[in-house]
Amino acid sequence: MTEAAPAPGGFDESEMHQVLKRGCATIGLDCSDARLLRGHTNAVILLEKEHVVAKIARRGSRVDDVARTVKFVRWLMDTGFPTVPLLPPDQPVVIDRQAITFWSYLPQPDQPVAAAQLAKPLGALHTITTPPVALPHHDNLTTIRRSLAAITCLPEEALSFLAEYADQLEADLGAVEFELPEGVIQGDPQHRNALHTGEGEAVLCDWDTVAVGQPEWDLVTLEVHCRRFGHGQGHYTAFAEAYGWDVTRWPGYCTLAAIRELQMITTNARKVNHAPSSLQEVERRVNGLRRQDRCVQWKLL
Structure with a gap:
């Protein structure tokens, strides 16, 4: 018996890519080289050529909750707090009631943060x-x-x-x-x-x-x-x-x-x-x- 593949963020893979493609098109990003980084909770996807990480909130997440997180992180950025930065466009981008946020990509070494x-x-x-x-x-x-x-x-x-x-x-x-x-x-x-x-x-x-x-x-x-x-x-x-x-x-x-x-x-x-x-x-x-x-x-x- 073949083991079922994980559903990243609760989405099947084709649906995830459709949401990603439409979300990227909204703010003018190329997702042709998209690669899934993590998917157990949210679908976290690297757009390597753009040096951007797209995060599709887990299926069923409230858009208002994601918007609150964006507002908080923007405030942290304004105060100089050490956080991964959000991209400048208005966020979240909402596609079929699914919230997407876009973040600067920070390349990482093999060793995790201590x-x-x-x-x-x-x-x-x-x-x-x-x-x-x-x-x-x-x-x-x-x-x-x-x-x-x-x-x-x-x-x-x-x-x-x-x-x-x-x-x-x-x-x-x-x-x-x-x-x-x-x-x-x-x-x-x-x-x-x-x-x-x-x-x-x-x-x-x-x-x-x-x-x-x-x-x-x-x-x-x-x-x-x-x-x-x-x-x-x-x-x-x-x-x-x-x-x-x-x-x-x-x-x-x-x-x-x-x-x-x-x-x-x-x-x-x-x-x-x-x-x-x-x-x-x-x-x-x-x-x-x-x-x-x-x-x-x-x-x-």
């Missing part, structure tokens, strides 16, 4: 308290429950286990006392959501999850990625030293880390229909959760 390189931009982001854009409030548990309601790839018994675990973590979260002041958070800071600039610095990218919330969520997310995806304790330690605060020494760490990992598992389980090859990894993660194994490495999806 965790420590995220400390400076994240620290600057976390000091922003009054952005001129009405951002949503960060809420991992709502995201988890929304994913649980949409998962079709796992048996009912597994879904019941995950739902009960979410209930337990919600109760645990009620007792957590946050230490850092609330502010703007990236929502998913990790090695793949930052890019080298070619000058020894890194800039943040992928602002879909930007929100108002506790910086501890960002710091836990980075720690989870270092631990689960093979970057190693040294990567996280270097980050914590550069940032100036170690979330793993904070009493609320275990609860937030568990919630973040459950969110990652349920989000990927929800997307299995569009990426069938990810099912085995999702099942492996759920089994690890049952064993309360915090050290088993995950495969990137």
Whole structure:
């Protein structure tokens, strides 16, 4: 039996290329050499001759949400914040209710951004308290429950286990006392959501999850990625030293880390229909959760 091909951003390949072609035509870009870079969430496509990255928001994304992200990133650019820059034309470009954004392409070396390189931009982001854009409030548990309601790839018994675990973590979260002041958070800071600039610095990218919330969520997310995806304790330690605060020494760490990992598992389980090859990894993660194994490495999806 031939394994079904992933559907980038929830689109079949021909549909994705049609949306891309029409979107590029709208702002005068050549997409004849388009190449898919990433597709598990959004369809992220390189237009190599144009030195541009086109990002087609995942099927079902609200145009208003993408427009809010564009407004926020434009403001960051105006303040000189280290972000991948958007192209000048009005964005998003909307084709058949699908939102497309266009970004400057930054060629990358084989080595991903090191965790420590995220400390400076994240620290600057976390000091922003009054952005001129009405951002949503960060809420991992709502995201988890929304994913649980949409998962079709796992048996009912597994879904019941995950739902009960979410209930337990919600109760645990009620007792957590946050230490850092609330502010703007990236929502998913990790090695793949930052890019080298070619000058020894890194800039943040992928602002879909930007929100108002506790910086501890960002710091836990980075720690989870270092631990689960093979970057190693040294990567996280270097980050914590550069940032100036170690979330793993904070009493609320275990609860937030568990919630973040459950969110990652349920989000990927929800997307299995569009990426069938990810099912085995999702099942492996759920089994690890049952064993309360915090050290088993995950495969990137």
